[in-house]
Each structure stands twice: as C-alpha cells, then as structure tokens.
Amino acid sequence: MKRKLLTGTMVGALFVGLLAGPASAQDYEWTTQDILDNTWILIAAVLVLFMQAGFALVETGMTRTKNAGNIMMKNMMDMAVAAIAFFVVGYGFAYGSDAGGFIGTDLFFLRGGDAYEGGLSLETNYFFQVAFAGAAATIASGAMAGRTKFWTYMIFTIAMTAFIYPVVVHFFWGGGIIADLQIGNAKFGDFAGSTIVHSAGGWAALMGAIFLGPRIGKYAKDGTPRAIPGHSMPLAITGVFILLVGWFGFNGGSELAADQFVPGIMVTTLLSAAAGALGATFAITMYTKKPDVGMAGNGILAGLVSITAGTGTITPVGAVITGFLGGLLVVGSVIFIDRRGIDDPVGAISVHGVCGVWGTLAVGLFAVNGDAFVDAAFPLEDGTEYTASGLFYGGGVNQLIVQLIGVLIVAAWVLVTTGILFAVLKSTMGLRVSEQEEIEGLDIHEHGAPGYGPDVTMSGSSVSV
Amino acid sequence: MKRKLLTGTMVGALFVGLLAGPASAQDYEWTTQDILDNTWILIAAVLVLFMQAGFALVETGMTRTKNAGNIMMKNMMDMAVAAIAFFVVGYGFAYGSDAGGFIGTDLFFLRGGDAYEGGLSLETNYFFQVAFAGAAATIASGAMAGRTKFWTYMIFTIAMTAFIYPVVVHFFWGGGIIADLQIGNAKFGDFAGSTIVHSAGGWAALMGAIFLGPRIGKYAKDGTPRAIPGHSMPLAITGVFILLVGWFGFNGGSELAADQFVPGIMVTTLLSAAAGALGATFAITMYTKKPDVGMAGNGILAGLVSITAGTGTITPVGAVITGFLGGLLVVGSVIFIDRRGIDDPVGAISVHGVCGVWGTLAVGLFAVNGDAFVDAAFPLEDGTEYTASGLFYGGGVNQLIVQLIGVLIVAAWVLVTTGILFAVLKSTMGLRVSEQEEIEGLDIHEHGAPGYGPDVTMSGSSVSV
Amino acid sequence: MKRKLLTGTMVGALFVGLLAGPASAQDYEWTTQDILDNTWILIAAVLVLFMQAGFALVETGMTRTKNAGNIMMKNMMDMAVAAIAFFVVGYGFAYGSDAGGFIGTDLFFLRGGDAYEGGLSLETNYFFQVAFAGAAATIASGAMAGRTKFWTYMIFTIAMTAFIYPVVVHFFWGGGIIADLQIGNAKFGDFAGSTIVHSAGGWAALMGAIFLGPRIGKYAKDGTPRAIPGHSMPLAITGVFILLVGWFGFNGGSELAADQFVPGIMVTTLLSAAAGALGATFAITMYTKKPDVGMAGNGILAGLVSITAGTGTITPVGAVITGFLGGLLVVGSVIFIDRRGIDDPVGAISVHGVCGVWGTLAVGLFAVNGDAFVDAAFPLEDGTEYTASGLFYGGGVNQLIVQLIGVLIVAAWVLVTTGILFAVLKSTMGLRVSEQEEIEGLDIHEHGAPGYGPDVTMSGSSVSV
Amino acid sequence: MNLITAIIKPHMLDEVKEALSAVGIQGMTISEVKGFGRQGGHTETYRGAEYQVDFVPKVKLEVVIDGPDVGKVTEAIAGAAQTGKIGDGKIWVTPVESLVRIRTGEMGADAV
Amino acid sequence: MNLITAIIKPHMLDEVKEALSAVGIQGMTISEVKGFGRQGGHTETYRGAEYQVDFVPKVKLEVVIDGPDVGKVTEAIAGAAQTGKIGDGKIWVTPVESLVRIRTGEMGADAV
Amino acid sequence: MNLITAIIKPHMLDEVKEALSAVGIQGMTISEVKGFGRQGGHTETYRGAEYQVDFVPKVKLEVVIDGPDVGKVTEAIAGAAQTGKIGDGKIWVTPVESLVRIRTGEMGADAV
Numbered sequence A, B, C: 001m002k003r004k005l006l007t008g009t010m011v012g013a014l015f016v017g018l019l020a021g022p023a024s025a026q027d028y029e030w031t032t033q034d035i036l037d038n039t040w041i042l043i044a045a046v047l048v049l050f051m052q053a054g055f056a057l058v059e060t061g062m063t064r065t066k067n068a069g070n071i072m073m074k075n076m077m078d079m080a081v082a083a084i085a086f087f088v089v090g091y092g093f094a095y096g097s098d099a100g101g102f103i104g105t106d107l108f109f110l111r112g113g114d115a116y117e118g119g120l121s122l123e124t125n126y127f128f129q130v131a132f133a134g135a136a137a138t139i140a141s142g143a144m145a146g147r148t149k150f151w152t153y154m155i156f157t158i159a160m161t162a163f164i165y166p167v168v169v170h171f172f173w174g175g176g177i178i179a180d181l182q183i184g185n186a187k188f189g190d191f192a193g194s195t196i197v198h199s200a201g202g203w204a205a206l207m208g209a210i211f212l213g214p215r216i217g218k219y220a221k222d223g224t225p226r227a228i229p230g231h232s233m234p235l236a237i238t239g240v241f242i243l244l245v246g247w248f249g250f251n252g253g254s255e256l257a258a259d260q261f262v263p264g265i266m267v268t269t270l271l272s273a274a275a276g277a278l279g280a281t282f283a284i285t286m287y288t289k290k291p292d293v294g295m296a297g298n299g300i301l302a303g304l305v306s307i308t309a310g311t312g313t314i315t316p317v318g319a320v321i322t323g324f325l326g327g328l329l330v331v332g333s334v335i336f337i338d339r340r341g342i343d344d345p346v347g348a349i350s351v352h353g354v355c356g357v358w359g360t361l362a363v364g365l366f367a368v369n370g371d372a373f374v375d376a377a378f379p380l381e382d383g384t385e386y387t388a389s390g391l392f393y394g395g396g397v398n399q400l401i402v403q404l405i406g407v408l409i410v411a412a413w414v415l416v417t418t419g420i421l422f423a424v425l426k427s428t429m430g431l432r433v434s435e436q437e438e439i440e441g442l443d444i445h446e447h448g449a450p451g452y453g454p455d456v457t458m459s460g461s462s463v464s465v
Numbered sequence D, E, F: 001m002n003l004i005t006a007i008i009k010p011h012m013l014d015e016v017k018e019a020l021s022a023v024g025i026q027g028m029t030i031s032e033v034k035g036f037g038r039q040g041g042h043t044e045t046y047r048g049a050e051y052q053v054d055f056v057p058k059v060k061l062e063v064v065i066d067g068p069d070v071g072k073v074t075e076a077i078a079g080a081a082q083t084g085k086i087g088d089g090k091i092w093v094t095p096v097e098s099l100v101r102i103r104t105g106e107m108g109a110d111a112v
C-alpha cells in the first residue's frame, strides 16, 4: 500500500519535466582545458560511485550471513534513490539560488542553470555531487545494520538524499550560512567534506543506532557488550580497498578541476589513510594485544575521513599526523560507543562522525598559509588575501574556532532533522523488524530468500540437488 | 586432441604477422586534444574491461557453489579469447574495408590502417572495441551456466568474438547494411550498443539456453519452474556495482572522444540505472510482496542496457522513464521466460536481449531533435541536417520503425548463426555435461577441483589439516 | 615491547619534517598538456593502488579460510607501510641525488626537489611510484602465506619498501648502476618493471618461502607435494581481474606522460595477458587433462608480468608470443618449484620471479628498433641514436645479454639482502608461528578472531544467536 | 521405541522425505555428513598436484518411531533411496529408551 | 550408561548449556542439523519463483552420562530449551554399552 | 551389531582412517561437530570486545560393525587419535538391532 503510493508519487513527479527539451545550444566553445576539467571530474565521480560497492562490502563483511542480502540491497538502493532524489530536488536544494542561507530554490531536474562559460558543466557537477549524496545516506546504513525494516530505511534514504543532506551542502558549498562563516581572517574550510558529507552521515548514523537500539544478543544482561563477529573479513577488507581507491576521486575530484593542486591532494590522502591504518593497528594492539583486522580497516577509513577536510591545505607530514591520530581516535571511539550501549556494527559513527569532526578541526591545527586552492575558493569579502593557517603553523586559534562552529551547525541540523524523522518513522511504520525476523535474518523475512545459498551456510534452506 | 589442434592453429596464425615491424613513423603531430581523446577512451576501455569481473561475479553469485570455478573460468577465458580473436580477425571483420555491407576485409592483426591524422588511433580503437566483444560473448555465459561443457563453450566464444559479433558491429559501426538504414530523415541509432552488443549477446544467450535445456531440478514434473537460489548475493551485487561503474566507460567512451557531450551521457546512464533498480524493485514487490535483491540488481542492469542506445540523445527525464520501464520489463521477462521452460539462471536473456531491444526502440520514443553527436555521426547522404526525433518529441514514427528494422536484422543474423553453431556443436562435441557431472558440479568434473575449498562448503572434499 | 619501540621511532621520524611549510610558489605556468600528463599518471597510480586489492584477493582465494583475515591484513598493511616508508626515505633512496650508482641521498619526506618546469611533479611521481613499492612487498606475502608471524612480516615489509626495493629502483630508474649498462649500442631496458618490480618481489618471495619451509601437511612423508586447495576461486579470480585492470595503470602509466605511445602499450599489455591465459590453460590441460581455474588466473598474471618490461618496444604479435610463453612457463615453474620442496601457495615466485626474468629477456628477443619511447628515454652517451633491437628483429644478441646482466644484478642484490634479513629475523623474533597456531589458523592466534564468522565455516566459533 | 538412522545420497533426500510421509512419518532430523566406503572417492587436481578425496557427501537421516513399524519405515527409506549404484548408503536401527517432546513435556509415544 | 540426544532451537543453545552445567554435566558434543516436523517450513521467493523450505535449522546435542541421572539431565535440557512454541524439539535416550576417553584410555564412568 | 561413535580432533582423522583400514573396516560416516568439555574453549577479541568460544571443532566418526571386534576397533581408533593432550575425545558403543545396505537390500552382517 504505502509502497504503491510512494512509487506513484515519484513517477508522477518525473513526468513534470518530460515535455521540455534539452538545454539550448552552447555558443561558448569548450577549450581542451575545459574538457580535461570535466573529464577528470567525471572519472573522479565514477571512482566515488564505486565507493558504494566499498560501503556495501565493508558493511556486509562486518555483519552476519543472514543479513547479507539486505545489506547489499540497501546500499544498492541508496545509490538508486540518491540519483533520482538528487536529480529531482536534491541538487536544486543544494546548489540552486540561495534562500536565506538555508536552501537552494531552483535547478530542479537540472533545469535552468546559467549558460556554460567554462569550468564544470551542470551535468558534470550533478554527476560528481550525486555520488556524495549516496555516500552520505549509506553511512547510516552500516550503523543500522541487522535490525532495520527495509521500507522504513528507504524513507530515511529519500529524506536524506532529497532534503537533509542537500541542505547541509547548501550551508557551505551552496553558499549558505557556513560559507560566510569568518573569524578574523579565518574562514570555515572543509575541502572535500569531512563535515559536510562524513560527519553529516555520522550524525544520522548515531540517531539511527540510538532509535533502533542494539541487536538482540549484543549486550549481556549486565550490559557488557558482546562481540558479534562479522562473517567475512575478505569481503570487508576488499570494501576498504575499494573505498580507498574511490576516495582518490572523492578528494582529488573535489578540486573541481584538473590542475596542479590535484597531485598534492592525492599524496596527503594516501598518507593519511596509511597513517590511519598504522594508528588503529597500534591502538587496538595496545588494548587487546592483537592487531584486529577489521579495526585496521576502520583505521584506513578513519585516516581518509580525517584528511578529507584538509587534503588541500595540510602538508604531507601534517597528513601523516592527522591520519595517525584519526586511527587512534577511531579505536577509542568504537570501544567507547560500544560501551555506551549504542550498537554500531561497522563503526560508522566513529569512522565518519568522530573522525569527520576531527578532520575538520585538524584544518585548524595543520592548515598551511597560502594554499592556492583556498585562496582561489575563499577570497575574503573585502578583497584582502586569505592568510589564516592552523594553530601549529602560527595561525592562532581563529581557524580552529571557525571550524568548530561549522561542525556544530551541521551537527545540530542533522541531529534534529534525523531525530524527528526517526521518531516519526518509529511511531508510524516502525523502525525495527520483529524479534523472530531479526533472529532468523532480514534476508528471508524482508527479501524472501537468504543472501547466501544453502550450499554455503548450514543455516541454509535445503540440501537437495 | 581437438584442443591441441585448436591451439596449434592459433599459434600458427600468430606467426604470420611476426616478421613485420610496427607501423611507420607518424608525421602528424598529436595535439593535446588528440591525446586527451585517446587517453579518455583508454580509461573508458579499462572500465569496460573491468565489467568482465562484474559479469563473472553476477553470474557466479546467482548460481551455486559447485559451479563457481567454472563460471569464473569462462568469464576469464571470454576476455582472453576475445582479445586474441578480435586482434587476429575480429577487428578487421568489424572495421575493415567494407565488402557488400556485410563484413570488413582488412586490418587483421591491426595492420594496414590509414596514417594517423587526429582522433582515435587504431590501437585505441581496438582496445576500446575489444572490451565490447568480450562482453557480447560473456552475456551468453550466464544463460548457459551450470550445464555447459567447458571446451564446447570455448568454441562458441571463439566463433562469437572472431566472427558473429564482429559482423554485427560491421553492420552498423563498421559502415555496413544498418549504417545506411534510413526512413524519411530518420536513421537507425544505437549509440553504445543496446542492439549491437547487448541484444546480440542476448539472442546468443537465448539460443544457448534453448539448445541446452534447463538444469536438472529446475522444473517440477508438471513443468512448474522451481527456484534454484544463487549462492551469494554479496558477490552478485558486487558484480552489479562493478558493471555499473564499467558502464560509464561503456557509454561515456562510446562518444569516442573527450568532449562536451560526455557529461550528459554519464547523467542519463546513471539516471536510467537508478530508475531501473526502482522499477524492478517495484515490479517484483507487486508480484511476490518482497523486494528481491537479485531482481533489484537485474533492474540496475536493465536500466543500463535500456539507455545504452539512447544515452546521447535522450533527455534526463527520458532516461528515468526509459530505465524505469526497463526495470519493469526485466521482471516480467524473467518470470515469463522462466515459465516458458527456458532456464536462464542469471536473467541474461531478459537483461541484455529484451532490454536491449527496448532500449533501441526507446530512441524512437524519446530521442531529442538536434543532438550534436547524432548530427555529427549520422549526416544524411544528401547533406541535409538530421532532424528526426522520437515519437514523444514530435518526430513521428519514422525513428521508431527504423529502430525496429535494425533490431530485427541483428536478431536474424545472431539467431541464425548461433542456432547453426549450437546445433553443430550439440551433434559433434556435445553441448551438455553428463547428469552426474551436473549434479556433482562442473568444477570438479570439468576443472579438476571445487571452486570453493572444503573449509567453506560442507559438500567439500576433506576436513583434514 | 618491540611494537611500541617500532611505532615510537616512526612517529618520531615524522615530526622531523613537521615544522617546514610546503614547497615555494611555482613560477612556471602549467600547460594543459602538463596537467593532462599529471592527471593521467594520477589515474594510472590509482589503478596500480587498486592492484593491492587484487593481490589480497588472489592470495586469500588460493589459501584457506583459517588464514583469510591475516592475508587481507598483510596486504592492507603492505600498502600502509609502503606509503609511509616510501615517503620518509624510500622515494629519496630511489630517486634522490645519486651516490655511487647505488642509492639516492635526498628528497626524503618529498622535500627539496627541483622547481617544477613541466612534466610530472614530485607529488605525482611519488604517488605513482609508491604504488609499485607496495606491489613489490606484497608479492612475497603470497609465497609466505599461512605460516608467517605477523609482526615479523611487518619488519620485512618495512625493510622492503624503505630500503631493499628503493635501491633496486635506484639501480635503474634512479640513474644507478643498471641505468648505464650498455653492450655495443644496446642498453638495458625494463619499461615498467618486469625486473625492477616483479622479479625483485619474486626473489624476496623465494627467500621467504625457503626460510619458512613448507606449510604443515604440504608434503607427504616421502616428499610428494600434496595439494592444499584454496578456499575460493571466485575471490581469487576476482583478484586476477582487478590485477588485470590495475596493470593498465602499471604499464600505461609507466610512460610517465599522456602521449601517443600509451595506446600501443595498452594493446600489448592486453594481448600478452590474454595469451598468458591461453598458454597456461593449454599447458595445465596437457599435464593434468583439466583446465585448472587457478592456473589460468596465474596465466593472465604471467602474461602481464612477461610483457611489463617490453610493453613499449614489443609489437602486438611479439606480445602474444611473449605472453603465451609466459603462460607455459608459469605452469612448468609452479610444478617444478612445488616438487623442489618450496611451498609457494599462490605461485608468486613463478608468476613474478620467473616470468619477470622471462619478460626482461623477451625484450632481447622481440624489441623493435626505433621505438620512440626507448629513443627518448635512453639516448646513448655519445649522442648516437639507439639502434639495437631484439634478436628476432635482427638486433643480434647484445640486447639479450645486457638484459641478462641487469636481471642478475637485481637478483643478487635482493637475494642477498632478503637472505640476510630473513636469517636475522628467524634467529631473533622468529619467522614462523607455532604448530598449533598454524593448524588452528593465523586468524585466531595472530589477530584474535577468525576471518570468517561462525555462520560461514563449520570450524567457526559458535552457533548461537 | 527405535531410532532409525539412514545414510543416503544427498540428491535422493526429496524422494525419501516423500516416501516417509507416505508411511505416516511426520518428523525427522537430517544432517550433512561424509561417507567412506566401497564407493570410494575420486582424484582431484589442483594447480598440477593430484590429491585423493576419500569422503563423499552424504545426508544422514534420523527418525525416532514408536511401535512395530520399524520394518515398514526402513523399507520405505530403502525403496526411495535406492539408485542401484554403489554408494546408496545404509540404514541401521538402534533402541530408544525414552523420548520427550520439549514443548509439552509429553513422553513416549505421544512425543513422536 | 546412556546417550541423551536432544534436538533444540539454535538460539536456545546457550541456555541449555548453562542448565547442563548446573546439573554437573561437563562435556557434550553438538552439531548443526535440520529438522522436519509439525513446525513446518516456510515459503521463500527468489527471482519471482516460490519454493518451499521444509527443513528448519536445529542444533543437535549429544551427552553421554553414567548413572541414574538420566531423568534429571533430560529435565534440565527440556526446561531450558522450552519456548512453548511449536518446533522446540525432542530429547531421546539410548543405551550405551561402553565409553572410552581417548587421551587416557580410561573406560566407563571414569571416561565421562 | 554395534555402532561405534568416536569424537576426535579434526587433524587426527587421516590417521584414524588408516588405523581403521588396518583392522579391516571398509566403511564409515563422519561429520563436523563441536565439542564442549574439559579442554575448554578460548577467548577471542573482535573490534575490542572479548568473547568466549566454548565449543571447539571436532570430527565425529560413526562405524557400524558386526561381530566381536568392538574392542579391537575401539582400540584402533583410540590408539590413532591419541595425542595425549586434553581434548582428544571419546569413543562410545551402542547396540544396533539391524542394518540394511540400501543398494542391494542385504541385511545384517552382509550389509556392513
């Protein structure tokens, strides 16, 4: 019933734009540099879209066989829903003409942009940004794994990619309230989205995990957390590798051009990821005496999230430190959150939320004066040059404070909106599957068949033929 | 015996070209745009080659453990055979100097092309096109999974990539009989190969599945189809993600240049894929009440195949509709074909054949007048401008009819040639393994060892060490 | 204890470079061609980094479930360690100012390079080369699978990526002793690293496998080798596909520019890989009557390694022959090494070592006179043109001999240094886990938990919840 | 009371299950096992090395019955599982002293 | 001596294990099995086709005990494994003639 | 007739099989089980949380034999499976009332 309504509305909405033709002919002649810019960003966007496979594999590998199909499905639908929702309204809300620093008001259905005069075309921009929207939604999926109703999750994803995330984007990249944030000569900086994408996703993940409550069996009667080991490290770590590869598109493409700054971005991204792996391995080995494989994978992701804000402004050595601390942080955070009774099967809150915040603040510590991209992207209102830099490079605390304010604004927005959303969903459709469904697995109950055939798991259905 | 002969002939053939040196020095100085064009197409080709992994994973994930090794092997060898066969004769048959609108007659061993004067080089062209040849062959593999003799399949692959598919390519992209197809001012259009690649593969898949007959146990005694669940949704959906990512090379690269039209192609490709997932999820949920994971994956592929013909000429909204209908269609088609006693374990006939046809016809419905690429690629003989467009954009039925004719010509060619081929193979080498081999699995009998070790499946061989 | 020390030293080292800012502003204005060159190499580098996932999957697929987590971990940490070690010292040792033809002496922490004046930037170079360093280390991981202590392996990886491999690179690409190697007018040539990367990794793998000894149960009491089947062909062959895809970055990027020679490189790379698959399938079928899936995968890799040295100088037909012979060779070598009591679970010694040597020698047989890249890259000291070519193209044996000398120098260096390293490690930390740990699996004992959850393997830990 | 244990070929399970239903058996427990016997194993080859696989997959079926039908049930299984080829398996019968249905606590014949 | 065999729901294993410890049982062997019974199976759908899953996952527990505690142990298992919903499983008892501890060669009561 | 059931360490299977061949046993059925006993389990850590693994992998071996060789067979298994370390397992013997070879319908001693 509800499903029919839902789809009906979507299909209807699409017809609105059907009759109109494509944008009118371009008079501007594209230069080879224009084409190179767009081609590079398209390639980067493909890498970011590939990250969806990485998210799916990390999440499925770190959970159990009985929910494997459900998890692949959610990640696949996140991408599908994001593509349509961002096309219909999301891109417009994010990048359309500003209303009150809060939301965009045009460019729906990718219609009505300015005539092309160099740089990225509207299509290129959409294609790159939509991949980020899918990622932002998918982050929550991991924290909600193993107990969430599929159709309820779909509503969340629609809300996230059509409205909640686009508004966050508008706040900063769309020229909204954070874009103008300035203390002294320090402006808020978040190059590729430690805050805008990752912490936003992380806050949604936190709310999801809290509203759902822990999986059955996750906590002993006295509240001690119990491990529910994932079913496949090979899948999980393959997912980490795919995310790493995709992140070079995520960060490298966020330059929004093919230029001389991209190589440095790639280098800091790699170094931070590597240091994150070392940091997490170090921390978990100190704690349990064993280098946990999944934690090392989380460490790579922590390093990546941590450098995402500062990849264009932090030096290579700064990137190593940022990533290493991110790796330490993710271990501490996973264990802390686990102990607080919040069940996050893949560590999404820690990786994306906590490290997203850390990465944004790291800009206030390690950013270097005179970075070309920052100059170009954030000229000060009065025309003076941007001269702020991180605390450790003599820039004082201004940058750090402005970073913190940006973080808090995004946190407030996402926590409130997703909080309301989950509360409403919980009291209407219901958030969580029944106990029996959870025990027997979401695959059978939500999707009709197990994600692994009877020839793989003993809990499978049949031994014949 | 036959294997020895086969390989011997191949090796012999290769020596033919050994003595000659490389092409003579180029006088033409490559511009940066030339290099950009070639580099982009090489990258796109790598993405298309990556699709081979996607095909392998979808196919293996949707079938059982006992044939997993066989399936990976077939997909790997499809690529290997395609590379060699397309190099030796296939590329020449496809793109060599035309003989009777039917077949090319030179460029064998990539020798003897015109001197380079800009655009794509012969090597770039081969490298991009060969990836398509591998895909065309691999499509059939899915429909023939679980019961086909390995060496017989190899013969099919050689025939497909050396002759059957190259002739299809020649028909259209090689300047053969379909290239000149024109009704009024409408010319047949198939941008990236809904018909040329996908429906061609789909028809071969259909013939293969019919000649083989269903897997043991697929139909109850009264003919009711029984589900034979795949062994791993994580692998299958990872394959879908890889195919999605590869498709941006497939469609985006089919522009055969890095230019301003590529971004739009990427956008329609993504939107159609997303809409396909939604369409298929909607359809299967209506039918069985459960959102089937594998079907949603098929829906993404259906959306991709459906937009492949029109990715350059269909608007974003048109792409959403095309993909959504493709998603509905694939579900109906899978169920219909299943009921007709044709056992297609992965839905290859529906995804590639049925949606390939649908996508080609969709150009006749949604194509927009004045698309730049179509102008450039298909100038009319008399020099007038190409003005046709799809039915829904006021272009009348001409485009639709010419699309249909193209579809039928390719269908006739592939059905007849693969029909003859399978008939001959069946009565000589045999198409199908023995009953015991099928029950115990192709891995052990055709390849000597199971695709999964004894520590994964209970049906494994040993518990020791 | 040792771990604490280790990490402490690393972190300390990083602070050395912290205070300094980034390189000074560039006066040189980047041309679009410069940006294209760098962008292409960055993309190629991302493909090469992706190979790390391929290595991990091949290795884990060809070994057993009980070590799957350990193997993913090793491959992940190889990448992490390589990134940091190559940044801190490795890149400097490889490409810094030459000392005695043996080692570089500056560019540590990527500091102090020349001002940019076109071509690849220092960051781009590092990013591309670091991916090779990770690969060189990871090769040994496969041969040492299933019995090596994790922390000991980490020490090996640090030594390999910080010192042993960088020195090999310096020998040739860094302008060291092999770079000047010349017999008549033939200079040593190794385009993308058959010797520099692959055989270097292969020799390390050989020493590792010898020092470790075979896995328990690998040899019967009479010394007959016993098969220990891998646990997942789907994972292993997915790894092969990923390696294939990554190799187009490995070879194509080794042109170190986006230019007209890249397409030809891509073509020879693909043809050799394809021929390698056919060669290995042919050989193993002759030998055991069955086309072994893993061997065919090794065949693709053998074809790739074999063409890596000559991808820029060998004709397409030469590439087919080189790859086909590589495929034959890898089968013979795997069986030979197995019989010699050296337990190499994935065939790393054969694929990378033996085929690396073969590929380097193949340049002496099939290289074609007048290849543009070779001209540009290796001008002779006296200013005369480079005119040598392979034996089969009338170049005499000079090229073959110079290739052999280069191979031997690298072999000597790696065998001696890794020999000393493994001997020291064996008598200090110990190389090999205890018998009980090996039997029960490295995952539980080295990393604390199994790589596959209890719901996948019967040997898992618990059936509850 | 008796426990009837049968080792059968995996692909005969459906037919055996139907045959058991036909003689009124409403409950049974199965598991995947591996058998060693006259059927022998087979040789596999992996990466050029041969190895012997001695154990072949079988399904083990356990049925507890009450009363005199042991012969009938045994025959039903034997009839349905028979292919006539080596390796069809065995059926053996052991005595059972007591039986409880956990849900209700019923015992003996009522618990079957 | 007796062998007590219990078929239980998989997620009740932990509680049964604790109940057995409580009555002094220190050893047992378990395996994953599939059960067919009154509980029935369920219908799954895959790619639009329905199929019946008759066998549901169960855990089989085997405990050899010596002496007169058969009733106590049986009751402990039955008590802990009971959910009251259909499919809770069965417990049956068979006679054991001898028992050996492999490590020591001890026999009978000492081997338990 | 008797059924000899042995619980052994998985990596001892090959030796036990050989020992059984040596005393003329030509058929057996094995399955993967998990054991709980004095050997205890071990603690694993996953993502910073510890958990107890109580059940350790074992192999269960079932052999039906006819005649007076019970002792010999039991000893053969015990001898081959013994490592002397805790957790070597158990062997128990239960009476079998009848045995059928499905392929031929042979019964009793002929069916072994």
Ligand SMILES: Nc1ncnc2c1ncn2[C@@H]1O[C@H](COP(=O)(O)OP(=O)(O)O)[C@@H](O)[C@H]1O
Pocket: D007, D034, D035, D036, D037, D038, D039, D040, D056, D058, D085, D086, D087, D088, D089, D090, F026, F027, F028, F029, F030, F062, F063, F064, F065, F101, F102, F103, F112
């Ligand atoms: N003595 C035995 N004890 C227990 N199981 C046995 C015994 N002999 C055979 N089996 C089981 O029966 C199966 C079939 O036996 P086999 O000797 O191969 O063929 P057949 O049943 O035709 O005589 C074996 O795979 C094994 O599982």
Ligand SMILES: Nc1ncnc2c1ncn2[C@@H]1O[C@H](COP(=O)(O)OP(=O)(O)O)[C@@H](O)[C@H]1O
Pocket: D026, D027, D028, D029, D030, D062, D063, D064, D065, D101, D102, D103, D112, E007, E034, E035, E036, E037, E038, E039, E040, E056, E058, E085, E086, E087, E088, E089, E090
């Ligand atoms: N006659 C039997 N012999 C062996 N096992 C049985 C028998 N009847 C039931 N079982 C096992 O007990 C389980 C539960 O039985 P079922 O009839 O479903 O419910 P209940 O135990 O509530 O009567 C079955 O799944 C099966 O494993």
Ligand SMILES: Nc1ncnc2c1ncn2[C@@H]1O[C@H](COP(=O)(O)OP(=O)(O)O)[C@@H](O)[C@H]1O
Pocket: E026, E027, E028, E029, E030, E062, E063, E064, E065, E101, E102, E103, E112, F007, F034, F035, F036, F037, F038, F039, F040, F056, F058, F085, F086, F087, F088, F089, F090
């Ligand atoms: N009372 C019992 N009933 C059934 N199986 C048992 C019993 N006691 C032990 N076992 C099995 O024997 C195995 C070994 O027993 P354990 O007490 O660990 O060591 P040991 O055999 O050296 O005394 C256990 O893992 C379990 O599978």
